Amino acid sequence: MLDVRRLRLLRELARRGTIAAVAEALAYSPSAVSQQLAVLEREAGLPLLERTGRRVRLTPAAQNLVGHAEAVLERLERADAELAEARSGLAGVLRIGAFPTATRALVPAALVHLARRHPALEPMVHETDPAAVAHALRAGDLDVALVHEYDFVPAPPEPGLATRPLYGEAMYLAAPAAGPEPEPGRQGPDGEHGPAAGPAGGADQGAVLRAHRDAPWITATPGTLCHAMTLRACQAAGFTPRVRHRIDEFATVLALVAAGQGVAVVPQLGVTGPPDPGVALTRLHMERRTKTAFRSGAGAHPAVAAFAASLRACVPPDLAVPRAGA
Numbered sequence: 001m002l003d004v005r006r007l008r009l010l011r012e013l014a015r016r017g018t019i020a021a022v023a024e025a026l027a028y029s030p031s032a033v034s035q036q037l038a039v040l041e042r043e044a045g046l047p048l049l050e051r052t053g054r055r056v057r058l059t060p061a062a063q064n065l066v067g068h069a070e071a072v073l074e075r076l077e078r079a080d081a082e083l084a085e086a087r088s089g090l091a092g093v094l095r096i097g098a099f100p101t102a103t104r105a106l107v108p109a110a111l112v113h114l115a116r117r118h119p120a121l122e123p124m125v126h127e128t129d130p131a132a133v134a135h136a137l138r139a140g141d142l143d144v145a146l147v148h149e150y151d152f153v154p155a156p157p158e159p160g161l162a163t164r165p166l167y168g169e170a171m172y173l174a175a176p177a178a179g180p181e182p183e184p185g186r187q188g189p190d191g192e193h194g195p196a197a198g199p200a201g202g203a204d205q206g207a208v209l210r211a212h213r214d215a216p217w218i219t220a221t222p223g224t225l226c227h228a229m230t231l232r233a234c235q236a237a238g239f240t241p242r243v244r245h246r247i248d249e250f251a252t253v254l255a256l257v258a259a260g261q262g263v264a265v266v267p268q269l270g271v272t273g274p275p276d277p278g279v280a281l282t283r284l285h286m287e288r289r290t291k292t293a294f295r296s297g298a299g300a301h302p303a304v305a306a307f308a309a310s311l312r313a314c315v316p317p318d319l320a321v322p323r324a325g326a
Contacts, residue, residue, distance in 0.1 A: 004076070006040040007069035009033055010048065010058075011160070012138065014066045018055055025139045070160050070296070077297030084302050091120035094303045097128035097136055097145030101250060101269040102290060107146075109314040110307065118306055129224055134158040137295055144304045146311075148290045152232035153225050155291075162299055163291040166311060167319040169268035171286035173208055174257045175215070177278050205285040206237035213237075216244035216262035218253050230265045233286065254279055268319065 012022045019037075023030040041048045048062035058066065084090075098107050103125065111123055128136060130147040137145060138160050147163065149155040150171075155163075217234075219241070220226035226248070234241045244262050247253050250270030257264055258278030267288045271281060292308050299305065 002043050002065075003040065004072065006036050006043070007065070007072060009036055010040060010062060011066050011069045011073070013037070013049075013056065014058055014063070015135070015138065015159075025135055073160060073295070074297035077295050078300065081298060081301035081304075089120060090118040090303050090306060092122060092303070094121055094123045094307060095141065095143045096123055096125045096307065097133050097142040098125060099130055099146060099148065100127060100248065101267065102146045102148075103127055105269045105272060105316070106311065106314055110310040113310040113313050114307055117310075118303075121303060121306070123307065130155075131223060131225055133293055134161055137161055137293060143298070143301075144292060144294045144307055146290055147293045148225065148288050150225060150229040150288050151286045152236065153228045158293075160296055161293055162296045163293045164299070164308065166290045166292055167315045169288045169290070169319060171284045171288060172266055172268070172271060172281040173212070173263065173284055174254060174266050174271070175212060175263040175280050175282070176257055176260045177280045205233075208282055208284065209234055209237040210239065212263045213239040213241075215242075217241035218245040218247055218256055218262040218264040219243050220248050221246045224248065229286075229288075233265060233284075 009022060009026070009028075012025060013019065013033075016022050016025065019030050019033045022028070023033045026033075028036075037049060044061070044065065046061055047059055048065065050057045050059055096107070107125060111125075114121065114123060126136075126142065128142065128145060130145075130149075133142065133145045133147050136142040146166070147155065213234075217230065219230045227246070230241065245253075245256055247256065250266050253264045253266060254271065254276060256262060258276050265284065265286075266281075275281075292311060294301075294304050299308075
């Protein structure tokens with residue numbers, strides 16, 4: 001009989017590529033991972049790994065076995081959900097991953113909503129960039145997480161994970177108010193350069209971005225989806241931005257914009273609060289879509305479902321309804 005724990009190690013090796021990465025993610029030593037995979041090979045009765053320098057490559061038999069492992073692990077998640085449903089009352093730890101803007105704007109209200117209905121449940125929030133969520137969920141470090149994707153950075157399918165749409169956000173080009181003026185129709189209410197009600201005037205997004213091609217840009221740090229979104233949006237407009245600052249926190253980004261340090265693309269939740277007179281915001285034809293993510297089969301777990309319901313109940317009314325099929 002194949003051991004589920006060893007199948008999980010094989011699945012992680014297929015995703016991460018090296019035994020060292022698997023060991024680090026799952027809190028094993030590399031030698032322990034190697035030993036367990038060797039035992040799995042003996043259980044399977046045929047080679048599963050081929051070494052190529054420092055890396056290992058899965059054999060065709062191992063790749064097939066990973067597919068079965070995904071199905072087995074999903075069924076175990078469903079079984080755990082059914083057992084949790086049979087128990088009376090929700091209790092215990094729920095490990096939640098969330099990115100900074102959602103952690104500030106949505107998660108606190110959702111936790112209050114959750115505590116009123118399930119006081120024995122203990123949510124633990126870990127600020128996690130969406131790019132790191134898949135590994136954290138598969139490794140069991142998180143039970144549920146908030147992830148996002150952009151029009152220019154669609155989320156690739158992640159084996160072993162499932163998502164459900166939560167909300168969508170408008171995107172804005174933030175520029176110093178003393179810089180190039182937004183095109184007609186892009187001013188906010190009462191002539192202020194705040195968030196406009198929509199992609200005003202139907203102007204070409206590429207033209208809006210190209211108007212700032214010679215300006216210094218402020219992006220998120222490399223490796224994040226926010227960083228990739230800005231680069232790809234500018235490249236689609238025909239230029240590569242000259243990046244001056246790399247900042248992940250949007251309040252700091254806007255402060256730098258107001259100080260004349262550059263321009264940036266920011267999401268709706270990143271520009272909440274009183275409008276800064278030093279920043280001109282131009283609505284773009286882009287969207288950031290946020291979803292809840294969890295291990296396949298875990299969506300019916302009462303704790304995961306309860307937190308997802310609390311999130312939906314607390315989504316600010318000015319955020320967009322997710323696109324169909326998103």
